[in-house]
Amino acid sequence: MNIDPVCGMHVDEKEAPFSYLYRDRAYFFCSEACMDAFSAGPDKYLKLAAEREIAESKREEGGYFSRLLKRLGEHAEKNPPPKCH
Secondary structure, three states: OEEOOOOOOEEOOOOOOEEEEEOOEEEEEOOHHHHHHHHHOHHHHHHHHHHHHHHHHHHHHOOHHHHHHHHHHHHHHHOOOOOOO
16 A cells, blocks of 8 residues: 555555655655646655655554653652552
């Protein structure tokens, strides 16, 4: 499964209606409009696609609150509350 570098939609290369060869690599698109936008400025869209990929990987790692909860849990393990009798 490929990702359309313009809109971010998942595109199956076997069923993709449009493709574009750039720097010896094939890119697949969901529509002619996306392909035309890419062909007018491929480097712009490749940069945006890379940024989107980084953002998604950070989201999978967990956002701010996930990291905060993890740190709080680690702190609680190291510093348990005092026990009553």
